Amino acid sequence: xxxxxxxxxxxxxxxxxxxxxxxxxxxxxxxxxxxxxxxxxxxxxxxxxxxxxxxxxxxxxxxxxxxxxxxxxxxxxxxxxxxxxxxxxxxxxxxxxxxxxxxxxxxxxxxxxxxxxxxxxxxxxxxxxxxxxxxxxxxxxxxxxxxxxxxxxxxxxxxxxxxxxxxxxxxxxxxxxxxxxxxxxxxxxxxxxxxxxxxxxxxxxxxxxxxxxxxxxxxxxxxxxxxxxxxxxxxxxxxxxxxxxxxxxxxxxxxxxxxxxxxxxxxxxxxxxxxxxxxxxxxxxxxxx
Amino acid sequence: xxxxxxxxxxxxxxxxxxxxxxxxxxxxxxxxxxxxxxxxxxxxxxxxxxxxxxxxxxxxxxxxxxxxxxxxxxxxxxxxxxxxxxxxxxxxxxxxxxxxxxxxxxxxxxxxxxxxxxxxxxxxxxxxxxxxxxxxxxxxxxxxxxxxxxxxxxxxxxxxxxxxxxxxxxxxxxxxxxxxxxxxxxxxxxxxxxxxxxxxxxxxxxxxxxxxxxxxxxxxxxxxxxxxxxxxxxxxxxxxxxxxxxxxxxxxxxxxxxxxxxxxxxxxxxxxxxxxxxxxxxxxxxxxx
Numbered sequence: 001x002x003x004x005x006x007x008x009x010x011x012x013x014x015x016x017x018x019x020x021x022x023x024x025x026x027x028x029x030x031x032x033x034x035x036x037x038x039x040x041x042x043x044x045x046x047x048x049x050x051x052x053x054x055x056x057x058x059x060x061x062x063x064x065x066x067x068x069x070x071x072x073x074x075x076x077x078x079x080x081x082x083x084x085x086x087x088x089x090x091x092x093x094x095x096x097x098x099x100x101x102x103x104x105x106x107x108x109x110x111x112x113x114x115x116x117x118x119x120x121x122x123x124x125x126x127x128x129x130x131x132x133x134x135x136x137x138x139x140x141x142x143x144x145x146x147x148x149x150x151x152x153x154x155x156x157x158x159x160x161x162x163x164x165x166x167x168x169x170x171x172x173x174x175x176x177x178x179x180x181x182x183x184x185x186x187x188x189x190x191x192x193x194x195x196x197x198x199x200x201x202x203x204x205x206x207x208x209x210x211x212x213x214x215x216x217x218x219x220x221x222x223x224x225x226x227x228x229x230x231x232x233x234x235x236x237x238x239x240x241x242x243x244x245x246x247x248x249x250x251x252x253x254x255x256x257x258x259x260x261x262x263x264x265x266x267x268x269x270x271x272x273x274x275x276x277x278x279x280x281x282x283x284x285x286x287x288x289x
Numbered sequence: 290x291x292x293x294x295x296x297x298x299x300x301x302x303x304x305x306x307x308x309x310x311x312x313x314x315x316x317x318x319x320x321x322x323x324x325x326x327x328x329x330x331x332x333x334x335x336x337x338x339x340x341x342x343x344x345x346x347x348x349x350x351x352x353x354x355x356x357x358x359x360x361x362x363x364x365x366x367x368x369x370x371x372x373x374x375x376x377x378x379x380x381x382x383x384x385x386x387x388x389x390x391x392x393x394x395x396x397x398x399x400x401x402x403x404x405x406x407x408x409x410x411x412x413x414x415x416x417x418x419x420x421x422x423x424x425x426x427x428x429x430x431x432x433x434x435x436x437x438x439x440x441x442x443x444x445x446x447x448x449x450x451x452x453x454x455x456x457x458x459x460x461x462x463x464x465x466x467x468x469x470x471x472x473x474x475x476x477x478x479x480x481x482x483x484x485x486x487x488x489x490x491x492x493x494x495x496x497x498x499x500x501x502x503x504x505x506x507x508x509x510x511x512x513x514x515x516x517x518x519x520x521x522x523x524x525x526x527x528x529x530x531x532x533x534x535x536x537x538x539x540x541x542x543x544x545x546x547x548x549x550x551x552x553x554x555x556x557x558x559x560x561x562x563x564x565x566x567x568x569x570x571x572x573x574x575x576x577x578x
Contacts, residue, residue, distance in 0.1 A: 001528055002527055002528065002537050002540050003537045004368075004371065004375075004533050004534075005536075006375050009368045009375075010368075012533065017493040017494060020492060021494060022492065025493070026492075026494075028334070028338065029493055031331070031332055032328055032367070033369075036368075036369050037372055038324065039320055039321055040372045040373055040376060041376055043317055043320055044377070045373055046377060047373060047374075047377060049317065050364070054361055058353060058358060069347060071347060072343055075343065078321070079298045079302050079322060079325075080325050080326070082298065083329045084329055084339045086295050087295055088333070203311065203318060204305065205306060205310055206306065239291065244298060245293075246291050246293055247291075248291050
């Protein structure tokens with residue numbers, strides 16, 4: 001086209017893409033361009049603002065490496081990662097929530113009733129839960145990937161003082177989908193805010209805090225995998241999670257308990273718990289594939 | 290918010306930004322997030338597609354350095370750079386068009402009537418033009434930055450065989466805004482397509498070609514600077530410029546001429562022109578500040 005104007009540029013983009021080999025790629029790229037065009041046109045983005053965006057991306061490039069990806073952080077902080085989770089989630093299951101970068105594929109096995117706490121710093125937490133189908137029947141053959149921060153708010157990967165794989169585990173549930181373990185109460189923490197994504201947070205008047213959470217991936221034969229997080233209902237950051245991960249059904253009461261004898265007998269650390277500890281009782285629902 | 294859903298995430302983003310220090314930054318970031326949310330929601334972007342986008346940005350990061358910026362190339366190929374130009378352009382002036390990465394601030398001076406061609410390979414081009422205000426009166430004190438490819442389709446910065454600053458010049462127009470020079474006819478060329486932005490072009494079924502063009506920045510006291518490009522009307526890529534730079538008023542006839550005696554006498558290379566050469570006659574309009 002020889003008459004590109006603010007009003008014609010999106011249709012020119014679509015027409016130029018008429019020979020795209022994949023209809024889906026064309027749909028997505030034309031729609032993305034159209035949204036960017038609408039954004040620039042409606043808000044009369046200036047050259048200086050465009051330059052600031054290029055500068056942010058270029059600075060993100062400079063600090064992105066095998067250990068840190070500032071583009072994923074931008075996606076998280078813009079709510080894009082969470083929204084991709086939500087639009088792909090099953091309505092008939094527990095809500096999904098963001099995977100984030102600290103999941104490991106080969107976490108050490110933990111028996112049902114096992115202990116991740118091992119007397120480490122922080123407040124002990126007992127998790128007593130069940131995985132069920134959406135008729136409430138326990139799911140057989142369920143395996144949980146579990147990972148979380150230590151009591152200091154750091155993942156093992158962020159903290160040279162922790163053993164490798166600390167607070168990472170793969171737990172095989174009982175045949176009725178029930179499971180129990182002892183761990184530490186996870187802590188709120190900040191996402192890395194020393195790069196351009198942190199600059200964006202500050203421009204929004206926001207902070208880098210996430211509420212405390214326990215990551216879970218639940219997998220069972222015949223069911224869609226569930227990637228989720230559980231949040232303590234008393235966390236001060238629930239209403240302003242930096243990465244938009246909180247869903248109503250993932251916020252659970254963390255109860256203060258004093259009598260370990262009321263806990264399942266197969267908890268291997270039951271008799272080593274202090275006089276007061278936390279308990280959370282998640283009920284996870286998986287959707288059939 | 291504890292009830293983030295695909296329908297509430299944009300309002301949550303806006304609410305979280307209520308304490309943004311700059312109203313403009315809030316406006317832009319909330320609008321950008323809203324567009325990204327609409328894109329993900331309306332097209333049900335999958336995790337695999339999100340991963341492909343992250344991968345493209347990460348690969349862009351790996352090849353971005355002081356000499357090459359893949360993010361600017363993405364902006365160009367998505368039409369964003371051109372649209373930023375257009376929404377900031379003065380309606381009462383010649384159309385603006387993309388600056389692109391080869392402009393240099395300290396180009397060598399060229400007198401009015403001077404020669405950039407100097408017998409180099411390619412087809413000689415005579416430019417005879419004028420810069421006027423929007424009442425048609427010649428503009429005094431006008432200085433033009435001029436840059437273009439050599440006859441081989443490469444800028445001096447891309448081609449070790451060319452002298453530094455080849456086909457880069459700063460020309461002071463005559464008092465009536467008129468100017469003339471000899472140069473080479475610029476050639477179509479491809480933007481770099483060996484990175485993820487090139488992958489995007491291929492996914493769109495597009496090619497990396499730009500129509501040939503002569504870059505100009507016109508500056509004069511009392512007028513808004515004009516950043517633009519001029520295109521030959523017979524160029525085969527006018528209707529599919531990879532970076533959406535073509536505007537109707539920037540497409541000019543390049544005439545084949547044979548009689549150099551009809552050209553202005555102050556063209557220093559006039560008597561060295563071959564028997565046939567090209568002529569273009571731009572009339573540029575500047576808007577008062």
